[in-house]
Amino acid sequence: MRFFSENIESLRELYVNQLRTMLSAERQITDALPEMIDKATDEQLRQAFQSHLQETEVHVQRLEQILSQPSKSDAIKCKALDTMIDETESVVGDVEDDSVRDALLIAAAQRVEHFEMASYGTLRNWAQILGESGHAQILEQTLNEEKHADQLLTQISDKVNPYASGTGRATAA
Template sequence: MKSTTKSTQNGKANNTKQGSKAAPDNSNAEQGFRDLFEDELKDIYWAEKALTKAIPKMIKNTTTEELATALEDHLEVTKGQVARLEEVFQILGKAARGKKCEAMDGLIKEAEEIMEDTPEGIVRDAGIISAGQKVEHYEIATYGTLCAFAKTLGEDEVANLLQQTLDEEKEADEKLTEVAEASVNLEAASK
């Protein structure tokens, strides 16, 4: 059991726990926050570029025309999102560089496993939708956070660009839900 002691320093009472770490120095927190923001931009940039390679594999494995069309449309949107991120880096005066996104890498691998382990047909299509929506939800969370970070940092132009992408990701998720509920899931359940 850790004991709590009170000490005074410069006349101020201070509660400390034996064995606990000292409070972090927040004097450089603003720069650390900006570094975190830029690091997360590199992460999602890598993710979007990886998706431009993964989505065509998903399209190739679909059997439903409606799903293939939704994925083809989103592939074009994703290419635009890569360009938009490059614009964000330019506004920030940074080189557009990616940093491997472990989360997206895992989601893409999961999608590949679904396509390998599920026989061709409507059930695989349902699995592709599931994998696609996991990707969209990750992107929605990431872009929502990046928008908030950009606003906090006073990067309004960047925030507006990131908001455009966030809106597109939400639309893609809604489209996948529509395809799933209108046909794919019903057909898969009845096979």
């Protein structure tokens, strides 16, 4: 049950509410990625996580810039991210095979990227409708980086998943 609620009466207020939720999401991703780098075995996957961690730190800064209030309390906890990270953490420790663990980490990361792509696509459109073309450009930049991260993960999964299924080992020289 919610004891305190904010009145959201306009698209602008909803826009700010969702930006603050994404600020929480991006901060959670910044916290989760170092552990994913640690757990990943494939070198290309580790590098992809590492470079997306750097991009994610910029995603946080961009949202702080749009909100122009970089204080921690301005974020509204993103429960979706909290749950996604929690679900992955609860399974990853049970996986013994390195390639199967990599396949899990890729799947978990792509789930997050698709969540971010949907969220930033909406926020970019709302920014345009609200006449915030500067915001729209910034949000589009982040959206493109999420799409790129997702595409790169698909490429890496094409290499990792056959190993995870056992078919990669048979063909490896």
